[in-house]
Amino acid sequence: MKELKVEVHEVRERCGAKHKPGDVFFVRGEGTVEIPGNSRICLYALNSLFPFLTSKQREKELPDDDWVAETKYLCCPDPRGVTFRITPL
Numbered sequence: 001m002k003e004l005k006v007e008v009h010e011v012r013e014r015c016g017a018k019h020k021p022g023d024v025f026f027v028r029g030e031g032t033v034e035i036p037g038n039s040r041i042c043l044y045a046l047n048s049l050f051p052f053l054t055s056k057q058r059e060k061e062l063p064d065d066d067w068v069a070e071t072k073y074l075c076c077p078d079p080r081g082v083t084f085r086i087t088p089l
Contacts, residue, residue: 012082
C-alpha cells in the first residue's frame with residue numbers, strides 16, 4: 001500500500017484543533033499514522049479523511065477512470081475549517 005503525506009493546506013476561517021498551514025502527518029503502509037514532532041491531529045478531521053485515505057493507498061487497484069487518482073485536496077467536516085493536501089510518497 002502507498003504511503004501518504006497529509007498536510008494542512010489552508011485554514012479557511014477557523015480550526016478548533018489549532019491546525020496551521022504546513023502541519024503534516026503520514027499514513028504509513030503498515031496501517032499506522034505518524035505525526036511528527038509530538039504534534040496532534042483533529043479526530044473529527046481524521047475520521048472524515050479515513051475512507052479516502054484507504055482508497056488513495058490502494059489507488060493502483062482502482063479503475064483508471066476513478067476519481068480518487070485525480071483528487072488531491074479534502075476538507076474537514078467544518079466547511080469553514082481546514083483543507084488538507086494528500087500526496088502519495
